Amino acid sequence: MTRHAALLLLLASTSFSADAAPIPEVVEAMLRDASADELATVEKLAKRAAPDSAKEIAALAKEIRTTRAEAKAERIASQGFFDGWAGEGAIGGSLSSGNTDELGVSASLNLDKRTTRWEHDIRLSFDYLETNGTVRRERIYSGYTGRFDLSGDAFFSFGLLSFERDRFSGIEYRFTESLGLGYRLADSDDLSWTVEGGPALRQTGFTDQEDENRLDLLGRTDVEWKPSSTVTLSQGAGFVLSTGNSSLYSKSAATAKLAGNLSARMSFDVLHETDPPDGRESTDTITRASLVYGF
Structure with a gap:
């Protein structure tokens, strides 16, 4: 209270x-x-x-x-381009020894800026897991989304550029570029909810099969709800539909303020490829416990 x-x-x-x-x-x-x-x-x-x-x-x-x-x-x-940015950095990890020696590290950086008509969103993340000296996961993601309001605060257009690498899922690199339209279903201090979609170009380099260049369909939604001044719940989900391999993801998180700008977060990610390379699992899950610093 x-x-x-x-x-x-x-x-x-x-x-x-x-x-x-x-x-x-x-x-x-x-x-x-x-x-x-x-x-x-x-x-x-x-x-x-x-x-x-x-x-x-x-x-x-x-x-x-x-x-x-x-x-x-x-x-x-009155802001310049480098003014008005806000964001957060998060880091989490795990360490165990004995019958199983395991080291896990996750880190992310999110930057956001919203002007009268534009919204800029930058996402960087890294996940690493090593068990008994063998690397089990090494995933890198970076992405930028720019949104431009078309009608008040509801309809907007967007552009997306992203890069990801997940060799343990058979992806040496993947670039995605997309343009489309979106709609703000809610936009308040307590609740924000956007949906967006459009065509997407993807260039994928696989670790053990031929590279692919495809024109796909992208769709995603993001919800953030603050039931109180100290708790934030968020849910993001999306897909890239393709005639070949399609990708789907879900990201759920609960964040609670600890003191000042410091918060604790529990999150759960699901990553699914409908037609992964031979010998690869179609679904990966990542559970994280992280400390988050907002700025």
């Missing part, structure tokens, strides 16, 4: 006079001091603490949101 919520619950136990329509000063101060994540909760508790000022509290909360949105829009409009 935040200090704002605790104090407001204390105030709620104290009755205000029936003619006290103006917002109590301490309640107004808490509303103005609340962060974007806290404002909805503080507003709700403020109405309980001062029910005779409920309409005034709702109006003030709306004014605060509008003022902050306008200030954010002005700040974004």
Whole structure:
């Protein structure tokens, strides 16, 4: 519980006079001091603490949101290309010894920037697993997605460039380029949900068979939900459909704030190839426990 919520619950136990329509000063101060994540909760508790000022509290909360949105829009409009980036770095690992000596490392870096019309999204990740001196997994991924709003905040066009390498799945390299359209089903501080799709070019170099160049169909969706100010749940899923080998993936994660910018995350990935090279499994799964630093 935040200090704002605790104090407001204390105030709620104290009755205000029936003619006290103006917002109590301490309640107004808490509303103005609340962060974007806290404002909805503080507003709700403020109405309980001062029910005779409920309409005034709702109006003030709306004014605060509008003022902050306008200030954010002005700040974004004046940014240069290298300004306004936010992101997170995550690292996780495992180490065991005895009957089985195992070393596992995972690391990722995500960068995001959103302007009045553009959204830039950069993803880098690395997974490595060694068991008894033998490498079992070594996967590298890097990708960029640019989105341009076409109609308000709902429809957008996108462009995607990505590179991946997973030799233990038989892929020496794979480049993917895609252009398409998308739609924002939800776009708020608490919930974001996008769907997008379009044609995709893929150039794949296999470790033990002929290389492929194909025109495929790409589709994906990403959902992020914040049920509270300290917990974030996310789910991403997508596919690249092909007349040959098709690829499907699912990425699920739960992130909880620990202190400041530091969080803990549990995630589960599923990677599936419908027609993998001979001798390879069609499905890989990766479970991670990571520390995440946001900036």
